[in-house]
Every structure is written in structure tokens, then in C-alpha cells.
Amino acid sequence: MVLTQFLVLGALMFSIGVFGLLSRRNAVTILLSVELMLAAVNINLVAFEAFWNTAAAHGQIFAIFVITIAAAEVGIGLAIILLVFRNRASGNIDELDLMRW
């Protein structure tokens, strides 16, 4: 196994996530795309850790931080979506145009 194969896979996953982020209009599916992008970042971190092979496994620790932050992000994101849905009866991002001029 070489480093490049993991980096290319990470880049591919990240761009798929970007595609989902931009093409979706449902808020829950946008959050799913963000999760894909975070998973791509984790692959990169762990692969670089295996490449540099640091004594304290910095890359893996960072990956765990990313997982934690992603969990917090999903919790708060879904709460906001729930609130929006309760107020507007719609989960679509492009119908939230209150702050648009």
C-alpha cells in the first residue's frame, strides 16, 4: 500500500461530498454530504499518520477529534432542521429566504 492511493480516494470522496452539498436542496441530505466530506478528511489524516508513523499517533488523535466534532455538528444541525420544519413545514434549503435580499 502506498500513500497516494489513500489520498486520491480521499479527494474523490471529498469531491463527491462537495457535489452533494451543492446539488441537494433537502437539508438532511446536505448534512449527509457534509458527513461524507468529514469521512474523506479522516481517511487523509489516518493515511498520513501511517506514512509519517509518528510516535504519539497525532493523525489518529486528530481523526478522533474530527469524529467528535462531526457528532456535535449533526446533533445541532438536526435540531435546527427540526425547528425550521416545525415553523415552515418544509425541509428545503431554498425556501428559507427570509434573510435574503
Place this chain on the structure above:
Amino acid sequence: MTLADWIAEPVNWAFLAMAFPMVLAALRVVTSRNVVHAALFLVLALAASAGLFLLLSAEFVAWVLVLVYIGAVVVLFLFGIMITRAPIGKETNLSHKKIWPAAVASLAVFGVTFWLIYELGEQVGGFSDTLPAVGQATPTEILGEGFINIYLIPFEAVGFLLLAALIGGITLARKDLSPAEEREGAGL
């Protein structure tokens, strides 16, 4: 390392066996017309990435991924879908009508990243050497020491952030009660 050498390594077959389903599942996550299917394909993609972490000797991170993501985050997603979406099932308006700008942007992101990987590989060197750490699992002891020695303050900060986010989530999502309901304890 040439492509023939690369294919000859059996561990790379395991890599391909996980990378292909992962990319296909990711594509289904962003294109599926059914929200529940999208969330379940995310499980597949994340399980494949946990398998890749096992290949990269990051055992602890792999199991954390399985527990936190597949066990908690996806369940949270499914709850969110069930609460917010009245029409579960096939739906046509999950995506925008025009998706070619998104496709162009994501291809541009991939192109730039691919070029960066190439350039960085040229400059740093060794990107095409065999990975040194593969084969022996990183002891969890090292990760634990890292968390309470080097990364103690970030660790506490992220714990506080998680607590604050979850309390914030509860506060946002709970129903506002009228004073009469509050007295009866309807919120409990």
C-alpha cells in the same frame, strides 16, 4: 512502484474491495431519491472507511468510527428524517433541478486536489513507497497518552463543545410550552 507491483500485493486487493463499494455508496448518498436510502448508503460508506482504517493499523479509530457514526450519528439521522419528513419514500425534489454547476465545481475540486497530491508527492517524496506503519496495530495506550498529555486542553475543549452542542440541540428542538402547560409539567 509500478502498477503491476501494486496489483501483485494482496493487501491492495483488500483496499480495492473496500474503496470501490465506498465510492459507489458515496455516489448513491448524493444521488439517491430516497432520504432513508441515502442515510443507509452512508452507513455502507462509513463501514468501508472503518475497514480502511483497520488496513492502516488504526484499530481504535476504526472502532470509534463504527460506534459513534454507525451506532449513533446515522440513527440520529434516521430519527431526524422520521420526524421532519412526512413523505418517506421516493421523492423527486431532493436535489436542485440544475445540477451541472455542482458537478463542475466538484470536478474542479477533485482536479485541484489531484494536482496538489501529485505536486506534493514530487516535493516531499516517498508518496509511492510502501507505508511503514502497516501491519502492526497502533496500541490504544499511545492514543490515550496522547489525549491526556499533549492534547489535554483540546480534549477538554472538545468535550465541552460536545456538551454545549447537545444541550443547545435539546434547547432548540424542545417545544415551547405555554405557562399553563409548564405548571402541569407537560414538558416532562
